[in-house]
Amino acid sequence: MTESVVIVDDHAMFRTGVRAEIGGAVEVLAEAADVDSAVRAVLDHRPDVVLLDVHLPGGGGAEVMRRTAGRAETTRFLAVSVSDAAEDVIGTIRAGARGYVTKTITGPELVDAIGRVAAGDAVFSPRLAGFVLDAFAGTIEVAQVDEDLDRLTEREREVMRLIARGYSYKEVAGELFISTKTVETHMSAVLRKLQLSSRHELTRWASERRLL
Structure with a gap:
């Protein structure tokens, strides 16, 4: 089964690049560049996975998840960000994302991550998983x-x-x-x-x- 996705990022070139990399393996339903358009796209299309940038005009990726919570029950969120800072990773996961990968990820790796998140798994770039483990173990305040x-x-x-x-x-x-x-x-x-x-x-x- 081919997963459906919505790409949310405020940089058009990045959205175009992602679509080119994954378009043959997944179904790209829509793109969005800010919080308001992302919320509309998620609620209109109900994709399997939203590829979500952390920093967006209008409130950020966490705001998209907050405003769609309980309204798109089958949709899961995978953060794709240039940031590898602990507070972005932890804050995004706490807001409801099922995974967090950095923009250094390759096309095939991203397709694999989309499939795993759609299936209910949690997916992280290797270094970032340590932040989440440390946070829930209490070593990061x-x-x-x-x-x-x-x-x-x-x-x-x-x-x-x-x-x-x-x-x-x-x-x-x-x-x-x-x-x-x-x-x-x-x-x-x-x-x-x-x-x-x-x-x-x-x-x-x-x-x-x-x-x-």
Whole structure:
């Protein structure tokens, strides 16, 4: 039986690439680029699996799952994200995804993951499975990480992670297609909300919470 999927990602080139890679093995019913269009596509088509990006305009992948919960009972969600940060992996699984793979996955691997998720299995890229095991074993303080991150907007989280990884303001601006001044503004807000005083403290804060 051929699985049916909806592809949700805000980058058209990525959606096109995924469709080209998996289109012969699964049935692609629709694509969506933001939360509202994703919710409509899921409810209109009721696919077996939704390939769901974690960071989307309108609230993110978790918001898509929240708004379709109980309304598309047979649909399962597989996160496909560029992010391998612990809080994204854990938060997405807690929101209801059956699996989480990074965008380095190959076409055949993604087809296999879709089939396994459709059958009810949980699927993770190897490194990411450790985050989930650690979280449920209690070695990652998920509640505290969530509480800290809830203070930040989605854009502030993106800036925080890149700065903590050692990117310069100019590099962050290029990565996120925003101005250096905007990066500086977001960084000031991050430090204020987390009650930190420097990039060095932010890097240590993020490292201790496995956010890098």
